[in-house]
Amino acid sequence: MGAITDEKRNLIIVSNRLPLSVKQVDGAYQSSLSSGGLVTSLSGLTKSTKFQWFGWPGIEVKDPKDREDVQKSLEAHNAIPIFLDSSLAHEHYNGFSNRILWPVLHYQSGVVFDETPWQAYRRVNELFADAIAETADSGSLIWVHDYHLMLLPELLRDRLKQQGKSCAIGFSLHTPFPAGDFWRNLPVRKHLIEGMLSSDLIGFHTDEYKQNFIDTCASLLNARTEIPNQIQYKNRLVCINKFIVGIDPEKFTDSLQKPDVQERIRSLKERYKGVKVIVGVDRLDHIKGLTQKLKGFDAFLDDHPELQNKVVLIQVAVPSREDVKEYQDLETELCTIAGKINGKHATPEGTPLLYMHRSVPFNELTALYSVADVCLLTSTRDGMNLVAFEYVACQEERHGVLVLSEFAGAASFMTNGSIPFHPANKTEMSEAIFNGLNLDPGERKAKYEYLRGFVNANTSAKWGETFIEKLSLRCRRPGESC
Ligand SMILES: O=P(O)(O)OC[C@H]1O[C@H](O[C@H]2O[C@H](CO)[C@@H](O)[C@H](O)[C@H]2O)[C@H](O)[C@@H](O)[C@@H]1O
Numbered sequence: 001m002g003a004i005t006d007e008k009r010n011l012i013i014v015s016n017r018l019p020l021s022v023k024q025v026d027g028a029y030q031s032s033l034s035s036g037g038l039v040t041s042l043s044g045l046t047k048s049t050k051f052q053w054f055g056w057p058g059i060e061v062k063d064p065k066d067r068e069d070v071q072k073s074l075e076a077h078n079a080i081p082i083f084l085d086s087s088l089a090h091e092h093y094n095g096f097s098n099r100i101l102w103p104v105l106h107y108q109s110g111v112v113f114d115e116t117p118w119q120a121y122r123r124v125n126e127l128f129a130d131a132i133a134e135t136a137d138s139g140s141l142i143w144v145h146d147y148h149l150m151l152l153p154e155l156l157r158d159r160l161k162q163q164g165k166s167c168a169i170g171f172s173l174h175t176p177f178p179a180g181d182f183w184r185n186l187p188v189r190k191h192l193i194e195g196m197l198s199s200d201l202i203g204f205h206t207d208e209y210k211q212n213f214i215d216t217c218a219s220l221l222n223a224r225t226e227i228p229n230q231i232q233y234k235n236r237l238v239c240i241n242k243f244i245v246g247i248d249p250e251k252f253t254d255s256l257q258k259p260d261v262q263e264r265i266r267s268l269k270e271r272y273k274g275v276k277v278i279v280g281v282d283r284l285d286h287i288k289g290l291t292q293k294l295k296g297f298d299a300f301l302d303d304h305p306e307l308q309n310k311v312v313l314i315q316v317a318v319p320s321r322e323d324v325k326e327y328q329d330l331e332t333e334l335c336t337i338a339g340k341i342n343g344k345h346a347t348p349e350g351t352p353l354l355y356m357h358r359s360v361p362f363n364e365l366t367a368l369y370s371v372a373d374v375c376l377l378t379s380t381r382d383g384m385n386l387v388a389f390e391y392v393a394c395q396e397e398r399h400g401v402l403v404l405s406e407f408a409g410a411a412s413f414m415t416n417g418s419i420p421f422h423p424a425n426k427t428e429m430s431e432a433i434f435n436g437l438n439l440d441p442g443e444r445k446a447k448y449e450y451l452r453g454f455v456n457a458n459t460s461a462k463w464g465e466t467f468i469e470k471l472s473l474r475c476r477r478p479g480e481s482c
Pocket residue numbers: 017035036037038039041146147174175245320321382383384385386409
C-alpha cells in the first residue's frame with residue numbers, strides 16, 4: 001500500500017475482477033492478466049499512483065493453506081482477493097451482473113428478473129463491504145468500480161460508520177447509464193441507484209450517461225438536481241461528473257519499438273502486401289455488434305467485387321463470460337456467419353475474413369493494430385471502448401482510419417477524427433468501410449492528428465489522478481460545491 005496525495009491518504013480500489021485471474025493448473029495456482037477495458041484503464045494508473053486493489057480472484061479456493069498461497073501470489077501486485085463460493089460467484093457474476101444488469105445498462109430488451117441471482121448480488125456486495133471496511137483506515141479513499149458493485153457504497157458507508165471510520169467513497173461506472181425509461185425494466189432499480197448515491201463522488205464516461213443518471217435520480221427518487229454536477233438526496237450531497245477514461249499510450253508505442261514486434265510487423269506487412277487490412281478487436285459480447293460487423297463486411301464485399309483478394313478483415317473475438325448461455329449462443333452464431341462469408345467470398349488466393357476466437361498476447365495485438373489500414377468497431381452500445389484508443393496509439397506511422405460506431409462511448413469524443421456510422425445499417429457500414437479505406441492522405445493525416453491529440457491528452461493516469469484529486473477534495477471539504 002502506498003501514499004497517493006500530499007496528505008498521504010491510502011487509496012483502495014475495488015472492482016469485481018482483479019487485474020490477475022487465478023487458475024489451478026496441475027494442482028498449482030497460476031495467475032494471468034484479466035482481459036477487458038477496466039483492467040487496462042486501472043493498470044495504466046499504476047505508473048503514477050499506488051493503491052491496494054480488492055476483488056474476486058476468479059476461482060473458488062476453499063482450503064485455508066491454498067488461500068494463503070493465492071494471497072501471497074497476488075500480494076506482489078498489491079491485489080487482495082475476496083474469496084467467494086463458486087455458486088455464489090456464479091449467481092452474482094453470471095446470473096445477475098451479466099444476464100440481467102448488463103443487458104439493461106446496454107439497452108437490450110427481453111431481460112427477465114430473477115430473485116435468486118439478485119439475492120446473490122446483494123450477498124457478494126455485503127461480503128465486499130465486510131472485507132473492505134475491516135481493512136480501511138479513517139481517511140482512506142475508496143474507489144469502487146462498475147456495475148457488479150452498485151450496492152457497495154451504501155453497504156460500506158453503514159459499516160464504516162458503525163466502526164467509527166470516516167472515508168471518502170467514489171464510484172465509477174464503466175458502462176453506459178441508460179435513459180430513465182429503460183430502467184423501468186428492472187424492479188430493483190431503486191436499490192441500485194440508492195446504493196450508488198451513498199458515494200461522495202460518482203464518475204461516468206460521457207455527459208450523456210451522467211445526464212441520464214441525474215434525470216433518473218430526479219424522476220425515480222425525487223432527488224434534488226437543480227445545481228449542476230450535484231445531487232442532493234437524503235441530506236447528503238453527491239458530486240456527479242464525467243471523467244474521460246483512457247489508456248497508457250506509451251505502453252503501446254514502447255511495444256512497437258521492440259525488435260520482436262518490429263520483426264512481426266515486417267512479416268505481417270509481407271504477408272499482406274497489396275492487401276488492405278481491416279482489424280477488429282472485441283470481447284465476444286452482444287454489445288460489440290459482432291453479428292452486425294460480419295454482416296456489414298459481407299455487404300461491403302458484395303458491394304465491391306473489384307476488391308476481391310485485396311482486402312481482409314482480421315477479427316479477434318476475445319472469449320468472455322463463457323458460462324452465460326447468451327454468450328455461448330452468440331459464439332455459435334458468429335462461427336456460422338464467418339463460415340458463410342468465407343464460403344461465399346473465398347477464392348483459391350485466400351479468404352477475406354480471419355475470425356479468431358481467442359485472446360492474443362499484447363505484443364501480437366500491437367503488431368496487428370500497427371499494420372491495419374482501418375480499425376472497424378461496431379458497438380451497439382459500449383461504455384467507452386478502449387480498443388479505439390489503442391489503435392490510434394499504434395498508428396503513428398500509417399495514420400490508419402478509425403471507422404467507429406456512433407454508439408460507442410468513445411464516439412462522443414472521437415467523431416471528428418473517425419468515420420462514424422450506425423451499426424444496424426449495413427449499407428452505411430459498407431460505405432463507411434469503403435470511405436475509410438479510400439480516404440485521401442491529407443484527410444487521413446488530419447483525422448489521425450486529431451485522434452492522437454485526444455488519446456495523448458486523456459490517459460488512464462490523468463483519468464485516475466483527476467478522479468482521486470476530486471474525491472480527496474470531497475473528503476477535506478465535504479460541504480463545498482462540486
Ligand atoms: O470482466 P469481464 O466480465 O471479462 O469483462 C471485461 C470488462 O468489460 C466491461 O468493460 C467496460 O469498461 C471499459 C473501460 O472503462 C470500457 O471501455 C468498456 O466500454 C466497458 O464495456 C466492464 O464494464 C468491466 O467491468 C469488465 O471488467
